[in-house]
Amino acid sequence: MSEECAVKKVTEITKEEVKKVSKWIDSKEYAEKNFAREALVINPAHACQPLGAQLAAYGFEGTLPFVHGSQGCASYYRSTFNRHFREPAPAVSDAMTEDGAVFGGQNNLFEGLENAYALYKPKMTAVFTSCMPEVIGDDLTAFIKNAKQKELLPDNHPTPYANTPSFNGTHIHGYDAMLKAILSYLSEGKKVEGKCTGKLNLIPGFDGNVGNLREYKHILEEMDVPYVLQADISDTMDSPLDGKYNPYPGGTKLEDAAEIVNSKATISLQKYATTTTMKWITAECSGSADVLPMPFGVKKTDEFIMKVAELFGKEIPQSLKDERGRAVDAMTDAHQYLHGKKFALFGDPDYLIGLVSFLLEMGAKPYHVLCSRATKKFTKEMQALLDSSPYGAGCNVWTNKDLWHMRSLLATDPVDMLIGDTHGKFAARDTSTPHLRVGFPIIDRVNLHRSPIVGYTGAINLLTQIANKFLDIVDDTCEDRFFEMMR
Amino acid sequence: MSEVKNPLEGITKESTAKLIEETLEMYPEKAKKKRAPHMSENDHEDSGCAIRSNKKTVPGVMSARGCAYAGAKGVVWGPIRDMVHVSHGPVGCGFYSWGTRRNLTSGTVGVDNFSGMMFTSDFQEKDIVYGGDPKLEKLLNEAKELFPLAKGMSVLSECPVGLIGDDINAVAKKMENELGKLVVPCNCEGFRGVSQSLGHHISNDTIRDHIIGTTEYAEEPGPYDIALIGDYNIGGDIWAAVNVLEEIGLNVKAQWTGDGQIEHIAATHQVKLNLIHCYRSMNYMCKVMEEKYGIPWLEFNFFGPTKIEESLRAIGECFDDKIKANVEKVIAKYKPKMQAIIDEYKPRLEGKTAIVFVGGLRPRHTIGAYEDLGMKIIASGYEFAHSDDYDRTYPEMDKGTLVFDDASEIELEKWVEHFKPDLVASGIKEKYVFQKAGIPFRQMHSWDYSGPYHAYDGFEIFARDIDMAINSPTWGLVKSPF
Numbered sequence: 001m002s003e004e005c006a007v008k009k010v011t012e013i014t015k016e017e018v019k020k021v022s023k024w025i026d027s028k029e030y031a032e033k034n035f036a037r038e039a040l041v042i043n044p045a046h047a048c049q050p051l052g053a054q055l056a057a058y059g060f061e062g063t064l065p066f067v068h069g070s071q072g073c074a075s076y077y078r079s080t081f082n083r084h085f086r087e088p089a090p091a092v093s094d095a096m097t098e099d100g101a102v103f104g105g106q107n108n109l110f111e112g113l114e115n116a117y118a119l120y121k122p123k124m125t126a127v128f129t130s131c132m133p134e135v136i137g138d139d140l141t142a143f144i145k146n147a148k149q150k151e152l153l154p155d156n157h158p159t160p161y162a163n164t165p166s167f168n169g170t171h172i173h174g175y176d177a178m179l180k181a182i183l184s185y186l187s188e189g190k191k192v193e194g195k196c197t198g199k200l201n202l203i204p205g206f207d208g209n210v211g212n213l214r215e216y217k218h219i220l221e222e223m224d225v226p227y228v229l230q231a232d233i234s235d236t237m238d239s240p241l242d243g244k245y246n247p248y249p250g251g252t253k254l255e256d257a258a259e260i261v262n263s264k265a266t267i268s269l270q271k272y273a274t275t276t277t278m279k280w281i282t283a284e285c286s287g288s289a290d291v292l293p294m295p296f297g298v299k300k301t302d303e304f305i306m307k308v309a310e311l312f313g314k315e316i317p318q319s320l321k322d323e324r325g326r327a328v329d330a331m332t333d334a335h336q337y338l339h340g341k342k343f344a345l346f347g348d349p350d351y352l353i354g355l356v357s358f359l360l361e362m363g364a365k366p367y368h369v370l371c372s373r374a375t376k377k378f379t380k381e382m383q384a385l386l387d388s389s390p391y392g393a394g395c396n397v398w399t400n401k402d403l404w405h406m407r408s409l410l411a412t413d414p415v416d417m418l419i420g421d422t423h424g425k426f427a428a429r430d431t432s433t434p435h436l437r438v439g440f441p442i443i444d445r446v447n448l449h450r451s452p453i454v455g456y457t458g459a460i461n462l463l464t465q466i467a468n469k470f471l472d473i474v475d476d477t478c479e480d481r482f483f484e485m486m487r
Numbered sequence: 488m489s490e491v492k493n494p495l496e497g498i499t500k501e502s503t504a505k506l507i508e509e510t511l512e513m514y515p516e517k518a519k520k521k522r523a524p525h526m527s528e529n530d531h532e533d534s535g536c537a538i539r540s541n542k543k544t545v546p547g548v549m550s551a552r553g554c555a556y557a558g559a560k561g562v563v564w565g566p567i568r569d570m571v572h573v574s575h576g577p578v579g580c581g582f583y584s585w586g587t588r589r590n591l592t593s594g595t596v597g598v599d600n601f602s603g604m605m606f607t608s609d610f611q612e613k614d615i616v617y618g619g620d621p622k623l624e625k626l627l628n629e630a631k632e633l634f635p636l637a638k639g640m641s642v643l644s645e646c647p648v649g650l651i652g653d654d655i656n657a658v659a660k661k662m663e664n665e666l667g668k669l670v671v672p673c674n675c676e677g678f679r680g681v682s683q684s685l686g687h688h689i690s691n692d693t694i695r696d697h698i699i700g701t702t703e704y705a706e707e708p709g710p711y712d713i714a715l716i717g718d719y720n721i722g723g724d725i726w727a728a729v730n731v732l733e734e735i736g737l738n739v740k741a742q743w744t745g746d747g748q749i750e751h752i753a754a755t756h757q758v759k760l761n762l763i764h765c766y767r768s769m770n771y772m773c774k775v776m777e778e779k780y781g782i783p784w785l786e787f788n789f790f791g792p793t794k795i796e797e798s799l800r801a802i803g804e805c806f807d808d809k810i811k812a813n814v815e816k817v818i819a820k821y822k823p824k825m826q827a828i829i830d831e832y833k834p835r836l837e838g839k840t841a842i843v844f845v846g847g848l849r850p851r852h853t854i855g856a857y858e859d860l861g862m863k864i865i866a867s868g869y870e871f872a873h874s875d876d877y878d879r880t881y882p883e884m885d886k887g888t889l890v891f892d893d894a895s896e897i898e899l900e901k902w903v904e905h906f907k908p909d910l911v912a913s914g915i916k917e918k919y920v921f922q923k924a925g926i927p928f929r930q931m932h933s934w935d936y937s938g939p940y941h942a943y944d945g946f947e948i949f950a951r952d953i954d955m956a957i958n959s960p961t962w963g964l965v966k967s968p969f
Contacts, residue, residue, distance in 0.1 A: 009705045010750040013569070013599045013636050021598045021636055033633060040626035040633075041578070041609040048579030070646055070677040071544050072554025076583035079915045083587070088919040090896065094546035097678050101650055111517070112547030118515045119548060119897050131577060131646040132678050135615060166577035167610040167647065243925035243965045245900065404604075407597075423585070426596060426603060443587075 026431075031408035035401075042404035045346045045372040045423060048166035049174030051077045052206050052273075053128035054091055056178035059231025061251040062123025063182075064116060065091035068109055068140065068161075069130030084208055084441035085237040085449060090247050092116045096132050105133045106143045113144075113159070114152040120247065123254060124186075125153070127161035128178055134165035158254065160185035170373045172273035172348055175206040179231055180277040183260050184284070191261040196286065200227040200308065201263050203277065205270025205294075205350060208440030210238040211452035216269075219305065219455055222319050225312045228256045228263075238450060263287045265311045269294050269304070270350035272378060295454045296354030296462070297361045298327055320456070327456035330463055331362060337467040339363035342415040346370040346406055346424060347439040349378045353385060354454070355419060355438065358462060360389040367395055368409045374399040403427055417466065434469055438462075491838040494863035498906075500887045503528035507889070510901050521545050525892040526868075531881035538877045540869070540892045543681045548895035551844070551916055552870050554677030556580055558686020560643045562768055563694075564673065566590035566719050567747040568602040569638040571630045575623060575655065576645025580677070581607040589933045590719045591726075592746050599636045606630065615647055620658050627662045627670060638749045639669025641693075649676035669749065671697045682871035682893070683846065687768040694752070695775050702753040704740060711737045711806065712758045716773060716784070717765030717848070720745025722938015724945065728764070728789050731942045735799060735813040737806075743769060756780045760805050762787055764941075765848045767869075767876055788848075789941040790949070791856030792825040821943045829859060832950040835958055837861030839909035842902060844894055844917065845931045846870040851880040853912070853931065856940075856949055865906050868894050870914075896920065909957050925965045927956045 024030050050067060054077045057065040067074040074093035081089035094112030096105045109127075116125060127140065140161045148155050162181040164174040202220065204213050213234035220227045235250020260266070265288045266281050268274040274291070282289040288311060295301040302324070309316050342365045345355055349371050356366045369382060379397050386392030398405065407427035410418065418428045421439035428435035442448050452458040471487045507526050511519045524539035544550040553561070556574075561584045564572050574581025585605035594600030608614070608622050623642065630640055642655050659672035673693045675686045704712075715732065718725040725745035732739055740758050741751040755761070761773045761784040773784035785805060787798035796818050803814035839862045843850050850867040857864055867884060868891035869876055877890065884890060889902065896917070903911060903926060911921045912931040921928045929935050929952060937952050939945040 007703050010702050010754055017636060018595055018599050022595055025597055037629050038625060039622045040629040041607045043605050044578050044582060044607065044609060046578060047582045048577055070554050071550055071552055072557050072677040075553045080583050082915045082919060086919060088923065090549060092547050092549045095544040097543060101678060108546045114515055115518045115545060115547030119513060135647045135650040166579045167615050168612050241923050241965060245920050245924040
């Protein structure tokens with residue numbers, strides 16, 4: 001009997017307790033506690049390196065991403081891309097298990113490379129690592145060399161590889177590492193003194209919006225500038241449904257990637273997602289190397305187009321001038337719906353710089369800008385951008401914070417709209433903040449990844465989404481007496 | 488309706504054996520040998536049909552499998568709504584499994600429901616070098632502080648934790664005393680075992696060691712107390728199932744683990760019967776409770792009216808005449824509604840075929856629901872099954888159909904090309920491959936953002952979804968006129 005008494009009874013959380021705590025977690029007192037957190041990360045706005053590596057690999061023709069590590073990792077990356085793009089996302093892993101921890105992963109890599117090559121016949125196999133081989137210290141350089149010596153792969157089969165430990169950086173750093181690995185691998189020994197392809201290399205960076213990539217191509221085609229979009233996922237992650245599955249439906253041609261060393265110019269549109277790649281390009285490739293902000297809004301698009309015109313000695317065509325004019329027209333027509341509105345934003349650093357720049361152009365007020373993993377350099381650049389406009393005054397830049405922090409911010413210091421990927425939806429709902437989905441991943445809305453938000457066209461699209469969201473809210477929530485025909 | 492095709496026409500043991508032979512031809516010698524025992528033409532009377540399963544995935548083949556962490560966090564622990572589940576290690580695993588299983592939960596997020604949130608220690612280089620135990624202690628403290636109504640915390644290890652020699656068990660024990668809260672360590676590193684399945688088992692072990700028998704229900708035990716085991720409430724499944732079980736007069740005292748509450752789960756040793764839906768992930772729990780507490784258990788199947796009726800009658804047999812009579816009443820009550828669903832959809836689905844490749848219980852349990860709609864399953868396979876799953880599958884499948892284990896993507900492509908099914912029912916990684924090929928598809932892990940599919944409420948939605956997948960007018964646009 002005494003033993004039975006020791007077992008506690010099931011207790012239910014009462015409605016009063018729920019009510020009390022619900023109120024408390026929206027309070028300033030809670031926000032303080034929440035911001036005092038040092039160890040626990042809640043609802044982070046960043047993923048791990050290998051995810052980014054896989055996206056970079058999808059940017060190249062016939063390329064099979066190969067995860068050296070546990071098989072579950074590959075399944076997680078694949079399904080994340082499947083959900084965002086609603087496209088196939090082929091990738092293999094070499095399925096390391098306990099014995100890999102003891103003996104290292106070389107045998108898995110051998111078997112994996114042999115099987116993947118035989119079954120999926122890639123033109124290139126892009127190898128990157130998840131946690132396990134990084135912790136045990138596998139030597140990829142030696143392993144891949146050994147695999148070729150054993151003739152598990154043809155000697156001339158391109159096998160670039162990158163170390164992408166998940167306990168360091170985020171998905172954008174994995175993108176950078178894999179991109180640099182691919183470009184340097186393919187171009188090795190291809191540099192010819194005095195040779196120039198006359199082309200521009202455009203590097204879009206880690207961008208889940210294939211519409212953006214198509215917009216870049218459109219702009220360059222209008223300007224009649226010969227270009228190679230390096231790591232072009234626009235067809236691999238947006239292929240036609242025509243009754244036949246093609247595992248490799250696009251990507252930058254390998255020979256075009258190899259010629260990067262002999263190009264006329266390179267422009268990266270994501271400073272923070274291509275740092276090591278651009279360092280390599282600056283040191284190893286001919287031609288100019290520039291880093292520009294993503295062309296969100298009019299000014300950054302102007303900057304991009306003028307840079308290209310300058311580099312290639314081109315006149316800016318009337319068609320782009322007209323596009324610009326239409327964007328300005330749309331922005332002026334709709335300025336009243338955005339002017340003075342407060343925004344909270346979260347996402348990757350390059351996206352944030354671009355989005356904030358666009359909002360400032362509209363007279364909107366970026367108010368909470370949260371980047372979950374960023375350097376002081378980013379904070380400085382963001383602050384300088386905010387300082388450049390009166391509408392940037394009073395904005396808070398939060399780095400190394402997560403979406404549970406964002407929830408506290410929205411609850412205690414509210415805004416008119418939250419901009420960020422799908423993961424922001426809980427904070428938005430809890431605080432009744434409208435949420436515009438921008439970034440990666442978007443897994444609860446369709447086709448946003450196909451609609452460009454860069455360039456002049458993108459500025460109109462972004463503006464349309466924001467303004468109409470506000471207008472829908474007015475119509476959905478206003479009192480009958482304020483319900484009007486016109487808005 | 489007049490020209491319903493025979494869906495199994497042309498499918499014989501010989502033709503399927505030939506297909507298997509051709510499939511294996513794609514592989515290099517060593518991989519071929521490894522893959523060969525994982526696929527077979529079905530003939531349940533012939534003991535020759537013994538699929539090899541629960542073996543290591545062949546490297547490089549593009550398996551659909553996940554890992555032990557996925558089985559522990561995504562499947563067993565994650566759905567328990569009133570605990571903080573910490574993905575312990577680098578950020579990725581928790582990020583990718585955040586909100587992507589659709590195990591719905593009740594309650595207020597961040598207050599008394601934490602299932603929809605993502606908690607991680609977000610390991611950095613220094614945690615790998617110096618160990619993550621101090622960080623774990625600290626974050627458990629923070630979790631208690633910020634989420635006072637949480638009934639406890641689970642610590643779900645990711646790969647690095649087991650490789651760097653951390654001792655989460657010691658930390659959990661220490662912190663449980665210090666915090667006065669349940670802290671459950673679960674050593675479910677992704678490199679352990681061969682699939683999600685070991686993660687289920689490791690989680691089962693932790694529930695056995697840390698949870699069962701630690702509470703008792705506040706009410707007096709009654710003769711109709713049961714626990715519902717292995718229903719994870721995908722798209723609201725468990726709510727649909729509980730409705731029916733309560734309608735026949737049973738009290739569902741604990742839900743394992745869909746929309747689950749840990750203290751209710753902990754008192755399951757007091758129930759009279761454990762009803763298990765997903766045998767794969769939780770049969771061990773039933774066996775433990777049977778051995779230790781003498782609780783009988785029964786497998787059941789709530790997909791489609793035929794199986795629901797069979798299952799309800801079998802459940803009724805475990806109880807007195809009152810429940811038996813209720814069962815008949817409930818079956819009679821829903822019969823007209825079920826018939827109306829069949830009358831609406833069967834004319835458009837009769838004679839259609841499907842290939843099923845999923846996990847858990849679905850490759851066998853959903854067969855009856857398709858058959859209720861006049862469809863036939865011509866190939867079925869599991870991601871992470873064991874031999875007892877296959878033993879339960881062979882009798883559900885027709886002779887000569889294909890049964891398979893841990894298929895690689897290229898195998899599926901080959902089989903779909905061969906069988907030309909009207910539907911492929913598999914996961915998100917397969918979905919767009921087959922849709923690009925013009926083959927209708929439904930995600931059968933997540934119910935393709937629909938559901939519930941369980942019980943009477945679920946069948947109506949299942950039938951609608953299968954019909955719209957197969958008969959969507961968009962398929963008529965695939966072939967371009969130019």
